[in-house]
Amino acid sequence: MHNWQRNLPPLSGLLPFEAAARHESFTLAADELGLTQAAISKQIRTLEHDLGMKLFERRNRSVFLTEAGRRYGRVVGDALNNISQEAAFLRNSQATDEVVLFCQLCEAFYWLMPRLSKFHEQHPEVELRIKSSVSPIVDADQPFDVALQTTGRPHGSYALAFTASDEIFPVCRSGYLGSATLPLKTAELADHVLLSHNVLPQDWLDWDSWFAEAGVTLNRRLRTRDFDSYPLVLQAAVSGQGIALGWRRTVGQMLDDGVLIRPCRERVMHPTGISVFRGRRASGNRAQTEALLTWLRSELAD
Numbered sequence: 001m002h003n004w005q006r007n008l009p010p011l012s013g014l015l016p017f018e019a020a021a022r023h024e025s026f027t028l029a030a031d032e033l034g035l036t037q038a039a040i041s042k043q044i045r046t047l048e049h050d051l052g053m054k055l056f057e058r059r060n061r062s063v064f065l066t067e068a069g070r071r072y073g074r075v076v077g078d079a080l081n082n083i084s085q086e087a088a089f090l091r092n093s094q095a096t097d098e099v100v101l102f103c104q105l106c107e108a109f110y111w112l113m114p115r116l117s118k119f120h121e122q123h124p125e126v127e128l129r130i131k132s133s134v135s136p137i138v139d140a141d142q143p144f145d146v147a148l149q150t151t152g153r154p155h156g157s158y159a160l161a162f163t164a165s166d167e168i169f170p171v172c173r174s175g176y177l178g179s180a181t182l183p184l185k186t187a188e189l190a191d192h193v194l195l196s197h198n199v200l201p202q203d204w205l206d207w208d209s210w211f212a213e214a215g216v217t218l219n220r221r222l223r224t225r226d227f228d229s230y231p232l233v234l235q236a237a238v239s240g241q242g243i244a245l246g247w248r249r250t251v252g253q254m255l256d257d258g259v260l261i262r263p264c265r266e267r268v269m270h271p272t273g274i275s276v277f278r279g280r281r282a283s284g285n286r287a288q289t290e291a292l293l294t295w296l297r298s299e300l301a302d
Contacts, residue, residue, distance in 0.1 A: 006206045014076055016040045017055065021073030026063055033233035082157060086280075098127040099288045100281060102140055104148035106230050106250045106273075112148075115251060117293050126288045134229045136203065143281040145289045148296065150247075151275040153203045158277040161293055164300035166273030168205055171246035171260040172237055182277035186216050186266040190223075193242030195233045198226035206269075210245055246278055249274065249300075274300060 009010060019029035020040055030037045048055050055069030065073060103112055108130055119128065131144060149155070151163060170189055176185070177192075194207050201254040205213075207222055223243055227233045234251070237244035246260065254260045276296055278289075 015045040016043040100144040102144040144279040163272035169267040172243040173240040184264040195244040196224040
Protein backbone atom coordinates (compact mmCIF):
# COMPACT_ATOMS: atom_id res chain seq x y z
CA MET A 1 0.00 0.00 0.00
CA HIS A 2 1.29 3.47 -0.93
CA ASN A 3 1.61 6.12 1.78
CA TRP A 4 -0.94 8.35 0.05
CA GLN A 5 -3.51 5.54 0.29
CA ARG A 6 -3.08 5.46 4.08
CA ASN A 7 -3.72 9.19 4.28
CA LEU A 8 -6.89 9.22 2.20
CA PRO A 9 -10.10 10.10 4.08
CA PRO A 10 -13.34 8.15 3.50
CA LEU A 11 -13.89 8.74 -0.22
CA SER A 12 -17.66 8.47 0.11
CA GLY A 13 -17.67 11.70 2.09
CA LEU A 14 -15.82 13.85 -0.45
CA LEU A 15 -18.73 14.54 -2.80
CA PRO A 16 -21.09 15.52 0.04
CA PHE A 17 -18.37 17.66 1.62
CA GLU A 18 -17.49 19.42 -1.66
CA ALA A 19 -21.14 20.26 -2.33
CA ALA A 20 -21.74 21.42 1.25
CA ALA A 21 -18.56 23.54 1.21
CA ARG A 22 -19.45 25.11 -2.14
CA HIS A 23 -22.99 25.99 -1.02
CA GLU A 24 -22.09 26.41 2.66
CA SER A 25 -25.34 24.59 3.25
CA PHE A 26 -26.18 20.98 4.05
CA THR A 27 -29.69 21.48 2.67
CA LEU A 28 -28.55 22.72 -0.75
CA ALA A 29 -25.92 19.98 -0.91
CA ALA A 30 -28.59 17.38 -0.19
CA ASP A 31 -30.84 18.81 -2.93
CA GLU A 32 -27.98 18.77 -5.43
CA LEU A 33 -26.92 15.19 -4.71
CA GLY A 34 -30.38 13.73 -4.21
CA LEU A 35 -29.67 12.80 -0.60
CA THR A 36 -31.26 13.72 2.70
CA GLN A 37 -29.84 16.46 4.87
CA ALA A 38 -29.24 13.84 7.57
CA ALA A 39 -27.15 11.76 5.17
CA ILE A 40 -25.03 14.79 4.25
CA SER A 41 -24.52 15.63 7.92
CA LYS A 42 -23.55 12.04 8.76
CA GLN A 43 -21.01 11.84 5.93
CA ILE A 44 -19.39 15.11 6.98
CA ARG A 45 -19.22 14.08 10.65
CA THR A 46 -17.48 10.88 9.57
CA LEU A 47 -15.03 12.94 7.53
CA GLU A 48 -14.42 15.34 10.43
CA HIS A 49 -13.82 12.38 12.77
CA ASP A 50 -11.28 10.92 10.36
CA LEU A 51 -9.44 14.25 10.01
CA GLY A 52 -9.67 15.02 13.71
CA MET A 53 -11.02 18.55 13.28
CA LYS A 54 -14.17 20.48 12.53
CA LEU A 55 -14.77 21.50 8.94
CA PHE A 56 -18.02 23.33 9.71
CA GLU A 57 -19.37 25.36 12.59
CA ARG A 58 -23.02 24.58 13.32
CA ARG A 59 -25.01 27.56 14.63
CA ASN A 60 -28.77 28.18 14.72
CA ARG A 61 -29.57 25.57 12.07
CA SER A 62 -26.93 27.08 9.77
CA VAL A 63 -23.43 25.88 8.95
CA PHE A 64 -20.30 27.91 8.32
CA LEU A 65 -16.97 26.70 7.02
CA THR A 66 -14.06 26.84 9.41
CA GLU A 67 -10.75 28.09 8.01
CA ALA A 68 -9.57 24.49 7.74
CA GLY A 69 -12.85 23.56 6.03
CA ARG A 70 -12.52 26.39 3.52
CA ARG A 71 -8.95 25.37 2.66
CA TYR A 72 -9.86 21.69 2.39
CA GLY A 73 -12.89 22.57 0.28
CA ARG A 74 -10.68 24.27 -2.31
CA VAL A 75 -8.35 21.27 -2.46
CA VAL A 76 -11.17 18.73 -2.77
CA GLY A 77 -13.05 20.87 -5.30
CA ASP A 78 -9.99 21.24 -7.54
CA ALA A 79 -9.21 17.52 -7.33
CA LEU A 80 -12.75 16.43 -8.20
CA ASN A 81 -12.90 18.98 -11.01
CA ASN A 82 -9.67 17.64 -12.53
CA ILE A 83 -10.97 14.06 -12.30
CA SER A 84 -14.25 15.12 -13.94
CA GLN A 85 -12.48 16.95 -16.77
CA GLU A 86 -10.18 14.06 -17.52
CA ALA A 87 -13.12 11.64 -17.57
CA ALA A 88 -14.94 13.92 -20.03
CA PHE A 89 -11.86 14.13 -22.23
CA LEU A 90 -11.48 10.34 -22.29
CA ARG A 91 -15.16 9.85 -23.13
CA ASN A 92 -14.90 12.33 -26.01
CA SER A 93 -11.50 11.34 -27.35
CA GLN A 94 -12.76 9.80 -30.58
CA ALA A 95 -10.64 10.64 -33.59
CA THR A 96 -11.51 13.86 -35.42
CA ASP A 97 -9.70 16.42 -37.55
CA GLU A 98 -11.52 19.42 -36.11
CA VAL A 99 -9.94 21.97 -33.78
CA VAL A 100 -12.09 23.10 -30.86
CA LEU A 101 -11.76 26.66 -29.54
CA PHE A 102 -13.40 27.39 -26.17
CA CYS A 103 -14.15 31.11 -25.95
CA GLN A 104 -16.03 33.45 -23.62
CA LEU A 105 -19.42 34.27 -25.14
CA CYS A 106 -18.84 38.02 -25.53
CA GLU A 107 -15.41 37.61 -27.10
CA ALA A 108 -16.78 34.90 -29.38
CA PHE A 109 -19.67 37.09 -30.53
CA TYR A 110 -18.12 40.57 -30.66
CA TRP A 111 -14.39 39.94 -31.22
CA LEU A 112 -13.93 36.52 -32.82
CA MET A 113 -16.83 36.31 -35.28
CA PRO A 114 -15.93 39.45 -37.29
CA ARG A 115 -12.37 38.08 -37.70
CA LEU A 116 -13.14 34.44 -38.33
CA SER A 117 -13.41 34.74 -42.11
CA LYS A 118 -9.74 35.83 -42.18
CA PHE A 119 -8.75 32.68 -40.32
CA HIS A 120 -10.67 30.46 -42.74
CA GLU A 121 -9.08 32.25 -45.71
CA GLN A 122 -5.59 31.73 -44.28
CA HIS A 123 -6.23 28.16 -43.08
CA PRO A 124 -8.87 26.47 -45.26
CA GLU A 125 -7.50 23.10 -44.13
CA VAL A 126 -8.56 23.68 -40.51
CA GLU A 127 -12.04 22.56 -39.45
CA LEU A 128 -12.63 24.94 -36.55
CA ARG A 129 -15.46 24.49 -34.06
CA ILE A 130 -16.28 27.27 -31.60
CA LYS A 131 -17.53 26.42 -28.11
CA SER A 132 -18.77 29.59 -26.38
CA SER A 133 -19.70 29.90 -22.72
CA VAL A 134 -20.18 32.44 -19.94
CA SER A 135 -18.46 30.00 -17.55
CA PRO A 136 -14.69 29.73 -17.02
CA ILE A 137 -12.74 26.96 -18.69
CA VAL A 138 -12.65 24.85 -15.52
CA ASP A 139 -16.38 24.31 -16.05
CA ALA A 140 -16.04 23.23 -19.69
CA ASP A 141 -18.28 20.22 -20.32
CA GLN A 142 -16.40 19.15 -23.46
CA PRO A 143 -12.70 18.80 -24.31
CA PHE A 144 -11.04 21.58 -26.31
CA ASP A 145 -7.74 22.31 -28.01
CA VAL A 146 -7.44 26.06 -27.30
CA ALA A 147 -9.28 28.37 -24.91
CA LEU A 148 -9.50 32.14 -24.59
CA GLN A 149 -10.78 33.90 -21.48
CA THR A 150 -10.25 36.92 -19.24
CA THR A 151 -7.13 36.60 -17.12
CA GLY A 152 -7.94 35.92 -13.47
CA ARG A 153 -10.85 33.58 -14.10
CA PRO A 154 -10.32 30.00 -12.85
CA HIS A 155 -8.24 27.92 -15.27
CA GLY A 156 -7.33 24.85 -13.23
CA SER A 157 -4.27 23.00 -14.50
CA TYR A 158 -4.56 24.06 -18.16
CA ALA A 159 -1.25 25.22 -19.64
CA LEU A 160 -0.98 28.92 -20.46
CA ALA A 161 0.04 29.49 -24.09
CA PHE A 162 0.32 33.30 -23.97
CA THR A 163 -1.35 36.46 -22.70
CA ALA A 164 -2.47 39.63 -24.46
CA SER A 165 -3.23 43.14 -23.28
CA ASP A 166 -6.64 44.69 -22.88
CA GLU A 167 -8.02 47.92 -21.48
CA ILE A 168 -11.22 48.60 -19.57
CA PHE A 169 -13.22 51.82 -19.69
CA PRO A 170 -16.81 53.00 -19.15
CA VAL A 171 -19.26 52.75 -22.07
CA CYS A 172 -22.90 53.71 -22.54
CA ARG A 173 -25.52 54.35 -25.20
CA SER A 174 -24.91 57.59 -27.05
CA GLY A 175 -28.17 59.19 -25.90
CA TYR A 176 -28.07 57.96 -22.31
CA LEU A 177 -26.38 61.06 -20.86
CA GLY A 178 -28.73 63.52 -22.54
CA SER A 179 -27.31 67.04 -22.58
CA ALA A 180 -24.44 66.32 -20.18
CA THR A 181 -21.11 67.88 -21.14
CA LEU A 182 -18.68 65.25 -22.36
CA PRO A 183 -16.24 63.91 -21.46
CA LEU A 184 -17.38 63.39 -17.89
CA LYS A 185 -14.90 63.64 -15.07
CA THR A 186 -14.23 60.16 -13.76
CA ALA A 187 -15.78 60.88 -10.34
CA GLU A 188 -18.98 62.06 -12.08
CA LEU A 189 -19.67 58.50 -13.17
CA ALA A 190 -20.93 57.87 -9.64
CA ASP A 191 -23.89 60.20 -10.40
CA HIS A 192 -25.26 57.58 -12.79
CA VAL A 193 -26.55 54.02 -12.69
CA LEU A 194 -23.55 51.71 -13.07
CA LEU A 195 -24.24 48.35 -14.66
CA SER A 196 -22.45 45.61 -12.76
CA HIS A 197 -21.43 42.04 -13.56
CA ASN A 198 -21.86 40.71 -10.04
CA VAL A 199 -20.84 37.07 -9.63
CA LEU A 200 -19.44 34.74 -6.97
CA PRO A 201 -16.56 34.31 -6.94
CA GLN A 202 -15.94 37.83 -8.27
CA ASP A 203 -13.44 36.80 -10.96
CA TRP A 204 -14.38 39.75 -13.16
CA LEU A 205 -13.29 43.37 -12.73
CA ASP A 206 -16.19 45.39 -11.33
CA TRP A 207 -16.73 49.05 -10.55
CA ASP A 208 -15.17 49.21 -7.07
CA SER A 209 -11.95 47.66 -8.36
CA TRP A 210 -12.00 49.74 -11.54
CA PHE A 211 -12.24 53.02 -9.60
CA ALA A 212 -9.44 51.83 -7.29
CA GLU A 213 -7.18 50.93 -10.23
CA ALA A 214 -7.99 54.29 -11.83
CA GLY A 215 -6.87 56.02 -8.63
CA VAL A 216 -10.29 57.52 -7.90
CA THR A 217 -11.54 57.66 -4.31
CA LEU A 218 -15.30 58.00 -3.90
CA ASN A 219 -16.97 59.06 -0.67
CA ARG A 220 -20.40 57.74 -1.51
CA ARG A 221 -22.03 54.46 -2.29
CA LEU A 222 -22.33 53.51 -5.94
CA ARG A 223 -25.74 53.01 -7.54
CA THR A 224 -25.39 49.70 -9.33
CA ARG A 225 -27.74 47.48 -11.27
CA ASP A 226 -26.49 43.91 -11.04
CA PHE A 227 -26.48 41.17 -13.68
CA ASP A 228 -25.16 37.61 -13.51
CA SER A 229 -23.53 37.60 -16.96
CA TYR A 230 -21.47 40.12 -18.89
CA PRO A 231 -23.51 39.79 -22.13
CA LEU A 232 -26.53 41.02 -20.16
CA VAL A 233 -24.50 43.97 -18.85
CA LEU A 234 -23.60 44.98 -22.40
CA GLN A 235 -27.17 44.60 -23.62
CA ALA A 236 -28.38 46.76 -20.74
CA ALA A 237 -25.86 49.43 -21.77
CA VAL A 238 -26.96 49.25 -25.41
CA SER A 239 -30.60 49.70 -24.32
CA GLY A 240 -29.75 52.82 -22.30
CA GLN A 241 -30.12 51.46 -18.76
CA GLY A 242 -26.84 52.86 -17.45
CA ILE A 243 -23.06 52.88 -17.82
CA ALA A 244 -21.10 49.62 -18.14
CA LEU A 245 -17.45 48.69 -18.07
CA GLY A 246 -16.25 47.82 -21.54
CA TRP A 247 -13.29 45.67 -22.49
CA ARG A 248 -11.71 47.19 -25.62
CA ARG A 249 -11.48 43.93 -27.52
CA THR A 250 -15.13 43.16 -26.80
CA VAL A 251 -16.77 46.57 -27.37
CA GLY A 252 -14.41 47.95 -30.04
CA GLN A 253 -16.76 47.26 -32.94
CA MET A 254 -19.74 48.73 -31.09
CA LEU A 255 -17.73 51.91 -30.49
CA ASP A 256 -16.74 52.07 -34.16
CA ASP A 257 -20.39 51.60 -35.20
CA GLY A 258 -21.61 54.27 -32.76
CA VAL A 259 -23.77 51.83 -30.80
CA LEU A 260 -21.82 52.72 -27.66
CA ILE A 261 -19.69 55.72 -26.69
CA ARG A 262 -17.03 56.38 -24.07
CA PRO A 263 -18.47 58.98 -21.64
CA CYS A 264 -15.06 59.73 -20.06
CA ARG A 265 -11.40 59.43 -21.01
CA GLU A 266 -10.24 57.32 -18.07
CA ARG A 267 -9.16 53.77 -18.80
CA VAL A 268 -7.44 50.97 -16.90
CA MET A 269 -4.75 49.05 -18.73
CA HIS A 270 -4.31 45.31 -18.17
CA PRO A 271 -1.08 44.25 -19.93
CA THR A 272 -2.04 40.58 -19.48
CA GLY A 273 -5.81 41.01 -19.59
CA ILE A 274 -6.54 38.04 -21.86
CA SER A 275 -5.17 34.52 -21.44
CA VAL A 276 -4.99 31.83 -24.10
CA PHE A 277 -4.64 28.25 -22.89
CA ARG A 278 -3.82 24.91 -24.45
CA GLY A 279 -6.42 22.20 -23.96
CA ARG A 280 -5.89 18.50 -23.44
CA ARG A 281 -8.06 16.95 -26.14
CA ALA A 282 -6.53 13.56 -26.84
CA SER A 283 -7.43 13.47 -30.53
CA GLY A 284 -6.51 17.07 -31.38
CA ASN A 285 -4.52 17.76 -34.56
CA ARG A 286 -1.28 19.30 -33.30
CA ALA A 287 -0.34 21.14 -36.51
CA GLN A 288 -3.79 22.69 -36.87
CA THR A 289 -3.88 23.62 -33.19
CA GLU A 290 -0.55 25.41 -33.58
CA ALA A 291 -1.93 27.24 -36.63
CA LEU A 292 -4.86 28.50 -34.54
CA LEU A 293 -2.57 29.58 -31.70
CA THR A 294 -0.31 31.46 -34.10
CA TRP A 295 -3.28 33.22 -35.67
CA LEU A 296 -4.74 34.19 -32.30
CA ARG A 297 -1.38 35.55 -31.16
CA SER A 298 -1.22 37.71 -34.28
CA GLU A 299 -4.80 39.00 -33.96
CA LEU A 300 -4.35 39.80 -30.27
CA ALA A 301 -1.08 41.63 -30.83
CA ASP A 302 -2.76 44.96 -31.71
